[in-house]
Amino acid sequence: MHQPHAHHAHAHDWVHVLRARALRATAQRVAVLDFLHHHPHSDAEAIFQGIRPALPTVSVQAVHLIVQDLSGNGLVRRISLPDSASARYETRIDDNHHHVQCIACGRIEDIDCAVGEKPCLNPSDTHGMRILEASIVFRGICRDCDTGASERSQTP
Ligand SMILES: [Zn+2]
Ligand SMILES: [Zn+2]
Ligand SMILES: [Zn+2]
Incomplete structure (x- = not known):
């Protein structure tokens, strides 16, 4: 089909x-x-x-x-992202890509999966389940927020 x-x-x-x-x-x-x-x-x-x-x-x-x-x-x-209160949506549905979110400003970017297929992590124990996917979210601090924070900390 x-x-x-x-x-x-x-x-x-x-x-x-x-x-x-x-x-x-x-x-x-x-x-x-x-x-x-x-x-x-x-x-x-x-x-x-x-x-x-x-x-x-x-x-x-x-x-x-x-x-x-x-x-x-x-x-x-x-x-669903840990640093977003509400669900987000996207039309990029055809691949197993991941997301990185800035914990300070909430900015979200796509990250191509290094493996490509689901699941891209193998669990040490599946507990008898057929694993469908690993839900991976990278959390970080973007350059703008990082720069802003270090400038503020330098201000006496
Ligand atoms: Zn940021
Ligand atoms: Zn995305
Ligand atoms: Zn992956």
């Missing part, structure tokens, strides 16, 4: 991507996908703020339902 390749989709392809999953290509769904494509790792609130100018009738509740729906259908990936 041929799966649509969402990662190759440009803005004008979202209608096709949605229809290929038998989802109605509503203006709100297309707007959410397009926004996430250009602003990866956004939470529902940020998506809402981003698409509201073009879609004044959209509500934050509607955005929550749309991202749930899209992640349930495998069109977006939902990520």
